[in-house]
Structures are given as C-alpha cells and as structure tokens.
Amino acid sequence: MRVADNTSSWSELLSAIFSNPEKGALFLVLLAGAWRWIRELWREGKDDEHHESLVETLMEENRRLREELRKEKHDHYDE
C-alpha cells in the first residue's frame, strides 16, 4: 500500500513537472545550479585542505633543518 502510494505520488510529481514546462525548467535549472555550486564548494574545501597540509609540511621541514643546524653547531663547539 505504501509502495503504491509512493509510486503514485512520484508519478503525480513527474506528470506535474512534465505537463508544466516552466516547472520542469525551474526544477532542472535549480538542480544543475545546485550541483555546480556544491561541486565548486567541495573543490574549494579540498584546495584549502591541500594548501594547509603543504604549509604544515614546510613548517615541519623548517623545524627539522633548524634542529639539525643546532645539533651541528653544538657538535662543532664540542670539538
């Protein structure tokens, strides 16, 4: 009964969309626009994440090199 109700409500929605060109057009345009916007936001988030990880890697590298330099200086004074 519930499946039949769902089917009929979906078919009603589809027939309403297809029998009114403006509703169908609005539905399609909003769907395409929302899809594009979400994709762009997702990509932006991914780029930020990538940028952050690059900065973190560079800082870690910098810390490591400074540590090495400090150690070398220390060894040099010991000699």
Place this chain on the structure above:
Amino acid sequence: MKLLQHFREGTGGRLRRILLEAPWSSYDLLSALIVSGIGLYLWLNAEMFQHIGGVYQQMADVATERQWGILFMGCGGFALIITLWCVAPQFLWRLSARMATAFCLLVLAGNNLLNFPPPLSTVTYLLLALWSVWGILRTHESGR
C-alpha cells in the same frame, strides 16, 4: 579500431576540446541576446499567443505575453550585463546568469515538446536549452 583512433584524434578530439576547453563567453552572449530578443518580441506583441494556433498554449495558461516578455527581458538583460561586464564577475553571479537564460530556453523547449507533432523550432530550442544546461555545469570559480 583504426577508424576509432582516427576519430578520437581528429573530430572526436576537436569536439571534446570544444565542449570542455573552449571559452563560453560567445555562447553566453548569443543566448543572452536570443532570450532578450524573444522577450522584447513578446512584450511588443501582446496577442501573439492567440495568433499562432495553440503552439504556445502551455505558456499562455501560465502568464500573458507581456508578463513572459518582461521575465525574458529581465533574464536576458541580466545575462547580457554579466557577460559584458569588464572584469569577471563572481562565480555565483555567473552561475545565476547562466541559470536564468537556461530557464527561459528550457521553458520554450518544454512548451514546444508538449505539442504533437512538435513544431520545427523545437530542435533549435532544445539544443540551445541543453547547451545552456551544459554551460551551467561548466561554470567554474576560475575563468569565465
């Protein structure tokens, strides 16, 4: 097999470049002018729906020629301003301009498709509408 490779390197490759890499401003300008022109035509011909035997009945059921004309001129004008703006507008402005023209072209294509047999202009409107939807999907944050 060789023919397929030839196609991929030749016409197929060219088609792929046009669809994925070619600048879209020329299409944006064309579609904005078409939508604005149709809007102006509808606004000036207040009894157009009655003269053309029932083809635009679905649109006539929703609004008058003047109302459709104002909507089309608004959408087309907005898209024209965004396309001709001297610097690239923000992503959401460009996306909404493309959505506005796609909506108008889809209404025309849908209206024609509801007739049987559909009038000849259905092919033109349908292709323009599909290209507009493709344009929405190809709008990027960077580039126009």
